[in-house]
Amino acid sequence: MGDRALVQFKRTGGFQGVTESELSPCCYLHWAGSSVADLLRQTADRMADRGKDVSYGFARFVGIAHESLGGPTGLGVWNQPTELTEKDSHGDAGCFVVELDSVGMLVSCSGGYGLRLPRERSDGRFRIYWRPEEHSDARE
Secondary structure (H helix, E strand, O other): OOOOEEEEEEEEEEEOOEEEEEEEEEEEEOOOHHHHHHHHHHHHHHHOOOOOOHHHHHHHHHHHHHHHHOOOOOEEEEOOOOOOOHHHOOOOOEEEEEEEOOOEEEEEEEOOOOOOOOOOOOOOOEEEEOOHHHOOOOOO
16 A cells, blocks of 8 residues: 555657657656655756756656655656556556646546546646746746
C-alpha cells in the first residue's frame, strides 16, 4: 500500500514531417502521489529558464522529490523505454506523463486519481506554466 505515482517527462518535436520524442526514465514515488502537482510546480519554477530540456527537467524533479521525502525509501528511478500508460500504473495516483513545451508542462494522467487541480483542459491534460505570472489563465 501507499500513495504511489509514476512520473515520466517527454518532449515531442518534429523536423521535415518526422515526429520524434525524447523520454526520460521513470520516477517511482511510493508515498507522494498526492504531492505530484506541488512537485511539478516546484520543478517548473526551477526550470523556467531551461524549458523543454527533458534531462534537466527530470533531474530537477527527482532532486526536489528526494529532498521533500527524506529517508532512504519511497523514491526510485528506472529506465523506461516506452511512454507510461495506464497499464503501468500501480493504482493510487497513477501515471503522469509530463510533456515539456515552450510555455510549460502539459500533464497527462492515467491509471489512478491523477492530479487534484481545478481547470482541467478539454483534452484531459493539465497545464503548469514556466512563468505563471505571464498567463491570465494560470492556476494559483
